[in-house]
Amino acid sequence: MKTLEQVLNEKIKGLYYGPRVILPFVVDILKVVIDDDIITDFSPLSEIAYYEKQDNFTEIYFFEHKDILKDVSKYEVIKMIVVEEGDDMFDLDNHKKIALNPIEHHLLEISKLDDDVIFIE
Amino acid sequence: MKKMKLIFLTILVGILTNSALFAASEEATHQLPETYMVIPFVLLLLMIATGPLFYQHFWEHHYPKVAMVLGIITIVYYLAVLHDSHSLLHTFAEYLSFIALLASLFVASGGILINIDKKSTPLVNVALLLFGAVIANIIGTTGASMLLIRPYIKINRKRIKAYHIVFFIFLISNIGGALTPIGDPPLFLGFLRGINFFWFLEHGWYIWLPTVILLLIIFFIIDSRNVIDDDPAQYTGKIEFKGMKSVGYLAVILISVFIDPAVIPWVPSLAPLPIGIREIIMFAVVYLAYKGADEEILKANEFDFEPIKEVAYLFIGIFATMIPALQLIAHEAHVLGEQLNAGVFYWSTGLLSGFLDNAPTYLNFLSAAMGKFGLDINDMQQVHQLSIEHVTYLQAISIGAVFFGAMTYIGNGPNFMVKSISERSGIETPSFFAYWFKFAIPILIPVFAIVWFVFFKGA
Numbered sequence: 001m002k003t004l005e006q007v008l009n010e011k012i013k014g015l016y017y018g019p020r021v022i023l024p025f026v027v028d029i030l031k032v033v034i035d036d037d038i039i040t041d042f043s044p045l046s047e048i049a050y051y052e053k054q055d056n057f058t059e060i061y062f063f064e065h066k067d068i069l070k071d072v073s074k075y076e077v078i079k080m081i082v083v084e085e086g087d088d089m090f091d092l093d094n095h096k097k098i099a100l101n102p103i104e105h106h107l108l109e110i111s112k113l114d115d116d117v118i119f120i121e
Numbered sequence: 122m123k124k125m126k127l128i129f130l131t132i133l134v135g136i137l138t139n140s141a142l143f144a145a146s147e148e149a150t151h152q153l154p155e156t157y158m159v160i161p162f163v164l165l166l167l168m169i170a171t172g173p174l175f176y177q178h179f180w181e182h183h184y185p186k187v188a189m190v191l192g193i194i195t196i197v198y199y200l201a202v203l204h205d206s207h208s209l210l211h212t213f214a215e216y217l218s219f220i221a222l223l224a225s226l227f228v229a230s231g232g233i234l235i236n237i238d239k240k241s242t243p244l245v246n247v248a249l250l251l252f253g254a255v256i257a258n259i260i261g262t263t264g265a266s267m268l269l270i271r272p273y274i275k276i277n278r279k280r281i282k283a284y285h286i287v288f289f290i291f292l293i294s295n296i297g298g299a300l301t302p303i304g305d306p307p308l309f310l311g312f313l314r315g316i317n318f319f320w321f322l323e324h325g326w327y328i329w330l331p332t333v334i335l336l337l338i339i340f341f342i343i344d345s346r347n348v349i350d351d352d353p354a355q356y357t358g359k360i361e362f363k364g365m366k367s368v369g370y371l372a373v374i375l376i377s378v379f380i381d382p383a384v385i386p387w388v389p390s391l392a393p394l395p396i397g398i399r400e401i402i403m404f405a406v407v408y409l410a411y412k413g414a415d416e417e418i419l420k421a422n423e424f425d426f427e428p429i430k431e432v433a434y435l436f437i438g439i440f441a442t443m444i445p446a447l448q449l450i451a452h453e454a455h456v457l458g459e460q461l462n463a464g465v466f467y468w469s470t471g472l473l474s475g476f477l478d479n480a481p482t483y484l485n486f487l488s489a490a491m492g493k494f495g496l497d498i499n500d501m502q503q504v505h506q507l508s509i510e511h512v513t514y515l516q517a518i519s520i521g522a523v524f525f526g527a528m529t530y531i532g533n534g535p536n537f538m539v540k541s542i543s544e545r546s547g548i549e550t551p552s553f554f555a556y557w558f559k560f561a562i563p564i565l566i567p568v569f570a571i572v573w574f575v576f577f578k579g580a
Contacts, residue, residue, distance in 0.1 A: 036544040073425045116421030120547040
């Protein structure tokens, strides 16, 4: 299993298919902003988004976004606050802000969120 | 969606042809619409208010269709029942002018990045809001909003709450711009009709200043209760500014505002086309400013056309459906003109500007005030005469139209864009109703009542 740090350093890409996003590390997701949707409800009853941690990846379903590439425009990214598996969620220093940029061929660039981009936790 | 656009375009081409053929009958008076034709407008307002709350999925995917269908109902009624293409063409021209200004300011300011590395304190926020209110008179409420919303959010990122965004909309997106014709579109329309450029500053500053100060005091009190004491971050106090090319485009937009046959006589009118040289320049700026902007800045600003698309779609519906409402109001205002005092003009212009577009509302009440004194709004000399002889009436209409735009998200173009940019930054903004009940009514109405009591009661 890759850590978030490894994925960022090695510039490993994630994947997306329709509304499904696959991240090559295991994290808990606290908040997501995709387009103008602010998502904090990931419960099984949520009609907006759901995520599940697998052995070596995390998958997220954005039910409202059937085509992520179309919904996230050229200069936008999907913004996320995540906590790596095993880290203390209640220590705010472990809350990592990452940016996901969907590109062609179902690939997803993953990077640390640029300091210039505003994302309020 | 494509079909809907095609229907809309076909109708527009029809109106244009019709209007060109019958240009000579432009001045013909048309029959008033039936009162029930206000229903599409009311329905659209209700859906804008309830959609994001109760049927978000449907609304997010279908709001352009809803706005267009309701707009088409009104258009078909005017063409088939009233045989009045002139009102439609006139409104379409106003819409194009509105969207050209908004879109060009939106795109040009999207190419500018301001970073202020300061600790967020109530005083810093007050200074920023005051600065925004002042420059709203130089680059317009839209320009000031687009330029400052991101640095404002960034400064406050550690303690930002809904009220920060709401006061930004109050002061920078609306009330601030009451001192010059560039500040807010209704005042610009007044300027085009014959009011001196500096009239609004001369007769508005002593209403503007106490209102702005009062709102800043209220903001300061609220903001002082939301301070983080143990912020370990180090701040340099530096202000970084990137995107000078886009500043040049902003200047082009501001200059182009004056490129109008009513201001500069040698500027050709493109009538019966619903567009002028000014709008052509502004649309050209949209293209050039976007293509020429620094990619890094666009990325940092997360530039996206969606907020302006949302405004364009919703407001095409609002502009079309509000035609009957505005005509009925104008008629009533003329009938009742004799009995209306400045206070009534203030509240009527204001309250209607909160829900209708404030530019045509302003013109209708200006026309009613002119009628009250036996003057004609189409005569620039007579408009000028009103601005000298009946200052209080013009103040009431001007202040009402600009200030009350802050009452709802749809009161003024930039309100929606500020909301959208804030949401994309992860900030939960108040719903249409929450904005109204938690902020606009408890804060703005008492402030506006004080303005009325001091300046317009019994006038």
